[in-house]
Amino acid sequence: xxxxxxxxxxxxxxxxxxxxxxxxxxxxxxxxxxxxxxxxxxxxxxxxxxxxxxxxxxxxxxxxxxxxxxxxxxxxxxxxxxxxxxxxxxxxxxxxxxxxxxxxxxxxxxxxxxxxxxxxxxxxxxxxxxxxxxxxxxxxxxxxxxxxxxxxxxxxxxxxxxxxxxxxxxxxxxxxxx
Numbered sequence: 193x194x195x196x197x198x199x200x201x202x203x204x205x206x207x208x209x210x211x212x213x214x215x216x217x218x219x220x221x222x223x224x225x226x227x228x229x230x231x232x233x234x235x236x237x238x239x240x241x242x243x244x245x246x247x248x249x250x251x252x253x254x255x256x257x258x259x260x261x262x263x264x265x266x267x268x269x270x271x272x273x274x275x276x277x278x279x280x281x282x283x284x285x286x287x288x289x290x291x292x293x294x295x296x297x298x299x300x301x302x303x304x305x306x307x308x309x310x311x312x313x314x315x316x317x318x319x320x321x322x323x324x325x326x327x328x329x330x331x332x333x334x335x336x337x338x339x340x341x342x343x344x345x346x347x348x349x350x351x352x353x354x355x356x357x358x359x360x361x362x363x364x365x366x367x368x369x370x
Contacts, residue, residue: 214259217269221262222255229254 214222229250237246291308 215263215266215269217265218259218262221258221260221265223258225258225261226251226255229257 229252230247231250232254233250234243234247236250237243240246295307
């Protein structure tokens with residue numbers, strides 16, 4: 193009996209650690225199944241005075257069952273994601289074809305129509321030019337602000353000089369007696 197516990201434990205560990213491609217649901221299923229199986233196996237085994245062994249066997253069986261169920265969910269999710277990607281690619285291709293057909297229709301009427309690549313390049317260039325203009329405006333505003341600050345500092349220095357001259361003249365002047 194002891195050999196069967198060891199065999200089940202080793203088999204479970206090998207199966208679970210050997211699966212590098214286990215998805216999140218398979219991993220969670222193995223963990224939950226292992227815990228649940230250990231609890232149930234321990235409870236059944238304790239009635240036969242075989243609690244630890246029952247817990248080990250239950251953990252192994254539960255982990256395998258949980259991993260299998262979780263893996264099935266992961267496969268369904270992967271199929272759904274692949275289907276959604278395929279649908280998105282087909283929609284994008286249909287939109288591109290529709291835009292190209294509209295472009296061809298407009299050109300047949302003599303309208304000048306830019307290709308999507310030209311439009312995208314123009315939009316990128318215009319966006320960068322707008323950024324350059326905004327930065328130039330910020331630089332001009334900063335330079336103007338610096339000129340204003342310098343002008344106020346010069347005024348402050350002249351006013352400070354004049355104040356000192358007036359204060360020294362006032363101290364030097366004799367005070368009239370009453």
